Structures are given as C-alpha cells and as structure tokens.
Amino acid sequence: MATVTVLHFSKGSCTSPGGFVDSEPRSFQSRRIPNSRNQITAYKGLRSENIVDSLRLQSNAKATSTQAKTATRRASRRPLAVVVCGKGMNLVFVGAEMAPWSKTGGLGDVLGGLPPAMAANGHRVMTIAPRYDQYKDGWDTSVQVELKVGNRVETVRFFHCYKRGVDRVFVDHPMFLAKVWGKTGGKIYGPATGTDYEDNQQRFSLFCQAALEAPRVLHLNNSEYYSGPYGEDVVFIANDWHTGLLPCYLKSMHRSRGLYRNAKVALCIHNIVYQGRFALSDFALLNLPDEFKSSLDFTDGYDEPVKGRKINWMKAGIIESDRVVTVSPHYALELVGEETGVELDGVLRMTGVTGIVNGMDVNEWNPSTDKYISTNYDTATVMDAKPLNKEALQAEVGLPVDRNIPVVAFLGRLEEQKGSDIFAKAIPEFMDENVQVIVLGTGKKKLERQLAELEDMFPDKLRAHLKFNVPMAHAIMGGADLLAVTSRFEPCGLIQLQGMRYGIPAVCSTTGGLVDTVKEGITGFHMGRFSANCNVVDKEDIEKVVKTVKRAINVYRTPAFAQMIQNCMKQDLSWKGPAKKWEQFLMSLGATGSEPGIDGEEIAPLAMENMATP
Numbered sequence: 001m002a003t004v005t006v007l008h009f010s011k012g013s014c015t016s017p018g019g020f021v022d023s024e025p026r027s028f029q030s031r032r033i034p035n036s037r038n039q040i041t042a043y044k045g046l047r048s049e050n051i052v053d054s055l056r057l058q059s060n061a062k063a064t065s066t067q068a069k070t071a072t073r074r075a076s077r078r079p080l081a082v083v084v085c086g087k088g089m090n091l092v093f094v095g096a097e098m099a100p101w102s103k104t105g106g107l108g109d110v111l112g113g114l115p116p117a118m119a120a121n122g123h124r125v126m127t128i129a130p131r132y133d134q135y136k137d138g139w140d141t142s143v144q145v146e147l148k149v150g151n152r153v154e155t156v157r158f159f160h161c162y163k164r165g166v167d168r169v170f171v172d173h174p175m176f177l178a179k180v181w182g183k184t185g186g187k188i189y190g191p192a193t194g195t196d197y198e199d200n201q202q203r204f205s206l207f208c209q210a211a212l213e214a215p216r217v218l219h220l221n222n223s224e225y226y227s228g229p230y231g232e233d234v235v236f237i238a239n240d241w242h243t244g245l246l247p248c249y250l251k252s253m254h255r256s257r258g259l260y261r262n263a264k265v266a267l268c269i270h271n272i273v274y275q276g277r278f279a280l281s282d283f284a285l286l287n288l289p290d291e292f293k294s295s296l297d298f299t300d301g302y303d304e305p306v307k308g309r310k311i312n313w314m315k316a317g318i319i320e321s322d323r324v325v326t327v328s329p330h331y332a333l334e335l336v337g338e339e340t341g342v343e344l345d346g347v348l349r350m351t352g353v354t355g356i357v358n359g360m361d362v363n364e365w366n367p368s369t370d371k372y373i374s375t376n377y378d379t380a381t382v383m384d385a386k387p388l389n390k391e392a393l394q395a396e397v398g399l400p401v402d403r404n405i406p407v408v409a410f411l412g413r414l415e416e417q418k419g420s421d422i423f424a425k426a427i428p429e430f431m432d433e434n435v436q437v438i439v440l441g442t443g444k445k446k447l448e449r450q451l452a453e454l455e456d457m458f459p460d461k462l463r464a465h466l467k468f469n470v471p472m473a474h475a476i477m478g479g480a481d482l483l484a485v486t487s488r489f490e491p492c493g494l495i496q497l498q499g500m501r502y503g504i505p506a507v508c509s510t511t512g513g514l515v516d517t518v519k520e521g522i523t524g525f526h527m528g529r530f531s532a533n534c535n536v537v538d539k540e541d542i543e544k545v546v547k548t549v550k551r552a553i554n555v556y557r558t559p560a561f562a563q564m565i566q567n568c569m570k571q572d573l574s575w576k577g578p579a580k581k582w583e584q585f586l587m588s589l590g591a592t593g594s595e596p597g598i599d600g601e602e603i604a605p606l607a608m609e610n611m612a613t614p
C-alpha cells in the first residue's frame with residue numbers, strides 16, 4: 001500500500017469580488033500510488049502490513065492500472081498517509097540573494113533554507129542566483145548561453161555546486177561579478193543602501209533569461225537520486241520584483257517556440273515595497289513583445305524615477321505568474337488591503353495571494369552548538385547559561401557587566417520598514433528603567449546617526465553597533481533578554497524566529513508575520529499596529545513602544561518570564577512545517593508530472609552534512 005494524499009487549494013475567503021487570500025489548504029481531493037520512479041519510504045509508526053505492501057509495490061513497480069486501483073481502494077480503508085511516496089517535483093528557485101553565498105537580509109536566508117527543506121522532502125531542487133564572487137565551492141560547468149539584453153548579445157556562464165541536496169547554480173557575468181565583491185552588503189542592488197545601479201533592468205533581464213535556460217541546458221549528476229537536465233516540466237519560484245520578468249520571458253521566448261509548455265511559475269513576494277518601477281520608455285530595453293506592455297504599465301503619483309506613467313516589474317510578475325505566494329498568512333491579508341498593498345492591492349485582489357509563514361535555519365541558529373556564544377544551552381540549561389552569555393555580551397560591547405539588568409536588543413536593517421526611528425525616539429522614554437539596550441544594524445545614514453547620538457546620550461546603558469556582523473548577531477541572541485521588533489510592516493520577519501529559538505521573547509508591533517509567529521503573553525509582547533506612513537514618527541507609536549517595553553521588563557522580573565523562555569524555545573521553527581505547506585501550494589499549480597515528495601526523515605540528515613562553504 002502506498003497512499004499519497006494530495007492537498008488542493010480551493011479559492012476561499014474572498015476579500016473583494018473575484019479576489020481571495022489562501023492561508024491553509026482546504027480540501028483533500030485525490031490519492032495516487034507510486035510509479036516506477038517513486039521512492040518508497042517507511043516511517044515511524046508504520047504498521048507492518050503497510051511495509052509489506054510497500055515492498056511488494058516497490059518490487060512490482062510496473063503495477064497494472066487494475067492493481068493500482070485495487071491498491072488505492074485498499075489503502076482508502078486504512079489510516080491515511082502513514083506511507084508517503086512520490087517522485088516529487090522539479091523545483092527551480094530564482095533570486096538575487098542566496099545565503100550563505102550572498103545576503104542583504106531575509107530573502108537570502110529564505111533561498112538558503114527553504115530549498116534544502118524541499119530537497120529533504122524528496123523534490124529535485126535547483127536554485128539560481130548571480131555569481132557575485134569567486135565562490136570556493138562553485139565549479140565552472142563550462143556551459144555558456146547567449147542572451148539578448150537591450151541591443152547587445154551577452155554571454156553568461158553557469159557555475160554550480162551541490163549542497164544539502166540542492167543544485168546551487170550561479171549565473172556568471174561581469175554585470176554581477178564586476179560590481180559586487182563578497183557575500184553580503186547592500187551592493188547587490190546598488191552601490192549604497194537605497195541607491196539602485198543604473199543598469200539594474202539590464203542586469204535582472206539577463207538574470208531572468210539565464211534562469212530560464214539553466215534547467216534545460218545543464219546536465220547535473222551530483223544527486224544520487226536524479227541525473228541529467230531538469231528539463232521543461234519544472235516549477236519556477238520567482239522571488240521579488242527583480243524576477244518579475246521571468247514569467248514574461250517564459251511565455252515570449254520559450255512557450256512561443258513550443259518549450260516549457262507545461263512549466264509553471266509562482267511568484268513569491270518577500271516585500272511589496274520594492275517593486276522595480278522604471279520609466280515607461282525603458283520597456284524597449286526589455287526585449288518583450290508589445291502584448292506584455294499592459295502587464296507592466298503602471299501609473300503613480302510620484303516623480304521618481306520619472307513623473308507619472310511607468311513600468312512596474314513586480315506588477316508584471318504578479319499578473320504573468322500562475323500563482324502568487326507570500327511569506328505569512330497575515331501579510332497575505334495586508335497585501336490585498338488598500339493601505340498596505342502599496343498600490344498593487346487591486347492587482348493582488350484579482351490574482352489572489354497565498355500566505356505561508358517562513359521557517360528558519362535551525363542549524364545555523366542553534367544555541368546548543370553555536371560557536372559564537374560563550375556558553376551553549378538548550379531548554380534544560382537556558383536559565384543557567386543566559387546570565388553567563390549576557391555577561392560575556394555586556395563585556396564585549398563595553399556595557400556594565402551585571403546579569404540582573406535586562407538587555408533589550410534591536411537587530412536589523414536600519415530602514416523605515418523596521419521602525420528603528422520609532423525605537424530611537426522611544427528609547428529615552430524608558431531609560432529611567434534599570435535596562436540596557438544593544439542595537440546591531442546598518443542602513444540609511446540618517447537612521448545610523450540617530451542611534452549613534454543615543455549612544456552618546458546613554459554611554460552606560462546603550463550600544464549601537466552600526467555594522468553587518470554575523471558573530472555579533474549570534475552573541476546578541478545568546479545573551480539578550482528581550483528583542484524589540486518595531487516594524488511599521490513586516491512580511492514575515494526572521495529576527496523574531498531567531499530570537500525565540502534562543503529563548504528571547506519579542507516585544508513586537510502587531511503586523512504581518514509578527515502576528516502569525518508571536519503569541520501575546522506566551523512567546524512575546526504585542527505593541528499594537530503602527531502607522532504605515534514612513535515619513536513621520538507617530539507619537540502614539542512611540543507610546544506603544546515605551547508602554548510595552550516597560551510591561552515586558554516587569555514580566556522579566558517574575559517567574560512567568562521563565563515560562564515564556566521555555567514556550568519560545570520549545571517551538572519547531574524549522575523549515576520542516578513550512579516546506580510541507582510549500583509542497584501543497586506548488587502541487588496546486590498542477591505542473592505536468594508533479595507529485596508529492598516524501599516525509600523528509602530519510603534524506604534530511606544526509607543533506608545536513610554537506611554544508612555550503614562559499
């Protein structure tokens with residue numbers, strides 16, 4: 001017996017006529033038995049009769065359809081899904097950041113962590129990112145393709161490595177390698193935070209086109225389960241505005257020639273604020289037929305980069321993809337709202353958007369093995385280890401060493417989204433408490449200055465580390481008591497997940513993924529929703545921060561806080577659960593040959609061994 005339960009999404013919870021937001025699968029619709037390519041895997045709790053049936057099917061892979069029907073009928077009388085088998089899907093994730101090779105923020109983390117989790121579930125998984133540096137572990141495949149960008153023909157070369165069950169493919173071209181050196185920093189999109197490269201459209205047009213070539217032209221044989229090219233029956237997962245043209249090129253350059261006829265594209269929105277709005281006249285640079293003009297056409301009231309009518313890459317991605325997904329159910333609701341959809345809410349109401357909350361890399365962020373913290377710990381030892389780590393942290397940043405003073409940390413990009421300006425205005429209002437504040441972040445210069453000035457005001461109580469510093473981020477998670485997450489909006493947020501994994505309840509605004517991941521009084525403290533207007537700091541929002549930080553400090557001094565630490569640490573915040581939801585979502589696209597994968601236990605430990613070494 002081998003039962004595969006396929007979860008199908010059905011349209012539900014209309015937020016406006018014709019629009020919908022899905023956050024959970026809604027109905028069970030079909031079952032299948034494996035074919036000859038399937039892997040049969042037995043799991044904990046499996047009844048012996050099931051195992052016998054599994055083996056019989058495995059040895060008799062060419063079961064006739066009658067046998068298949070009988071097996072399915074028999075299976076339907078037994079408990080569901082004790083054995084899960086399937087040949088899985090061919091998945092191709094495309095994005096400008098891919099941790100640990102490249103990262104400016106959470107997008108890099110997601111494209112680093114979700115693909116191995118999908119591979120662990122038995123899918124064949126490729127990721128495609130630009131090659132920004134001479135990565136030690138990426139070898140030259142010697143495969144080249146020529147692509148038309150603007151009026152020029154450009155040659156790109158593919159580099160590759162196979163890590164944690166994933167084919168990591170890097171697109172090599174001087175437009176990436178000559179501009180960005182190293183693994184991190186704001187240089188991926190522009191020379192400085194908030195500034196774009198002038199040729200970003202050409203860079204990402206080239207990137208989208210290259211990504212469409214890779215599954216067809218690369219012969220990849222590192223996996224013990226698969227070999228050869230991925231072929232055309234693939235599901236592309238495009239990420240954010242810079243991949244918005246991928247579905248357009250798929251249709252205009254490939255499907256028009258009879259290629260990728262059954263391929264599907266899902267667009268994942270990690271942040272709707274960055275849309276790729278450019279001058280309408282730039283349409284000519286994109287080498288797209290006129291029929292795509294309306295998908296890109298966009299008018300707003302701003303003068304940047306030109307007055308009035310423009311093209312909008314994100315809009316094209318939303319319209320031309322088969323499905324749209326985002327990184328939390330609550331953010332999916334916000335995206336279709338007038339105030340929070342950043343002028344694409346109308347389009348998203350038409351297409352619909354599914355929300356799946358992000359997971360986190362529980363190997364990189366693991367307090368029991370973390371090499372950057374002085375005393376490793378788990379749920380049993382956290383109460384003894386935290387004070388030691390706090391003292392080490394205080395000593396490292398040069399604050400008075402005292403384990404009894406609660407340490408509030410803020411970690412993240414210093415931009416209006418993260419509300420570092422709101423936090424900065426609130427800090428003086430709660431500094432009468434016996435508290436220390438540590439900030440780690442880089443970003444807009446004026447926001448950096450604001451925090452540096454606070455350090456001068458409170459030399460014994462506040463430290464502002466205006467750097468991108470991974471070891472420091474880990475040391476903060478190991479030693480801090482509370483995490484301030486003061487975002488005006490937050491599609492998912494990984495910081496609060498990382499904090500909870502290290503036993504730090506978040507003091508967070510009530511928005512986006514923070515609603516889905518932080519439970520008031522259980523794993524954190526909610527401040528309420530902030531104004532979405534990034535140009536002003538609302539007085540009421542400052543009060544919300546002050547009031548809630550003070551409330552959290554009061555709880556810190558009670559036994560209830562120890563329980564909150566346990567609640568935080570005992571959660572499974574890994575990619576395992578989200579990866580299953582992603583599988584259900586991607587299956588719902590109906591790409592030819594798609595089948596569910598396996599449950600992940602067999603491949604996951606193996607996949608973990610082969611870590612990246614960029």
Ligand SMILES: Nc1ncnc2c1ncn2[C@@H]1O[C@H](COP(=O)(O)OP(=O)(O)O[C@H]2O[C@H](CO)[C@@H](O)[C@H](O)[C@H]2O)[C@@H](O)[C@H]1O
Nearest residue numbers: 105106107270412441467468469470473490491492493494
């Ligand atoms: N100064 C510093 N030094 C070291 N490490 C630092 C750092 N500043 C940030 N980081 C790290 O960068 C990551 C940031 O994650 P977020 O989810 O907050 O990112 P971001 O807003 O970029 O992502 C967007 O995409 C992600 C992924 O979907 C969504 O979760 C999020 O809501 C959305 O805004 C974390 O891993 C954090 O530890």
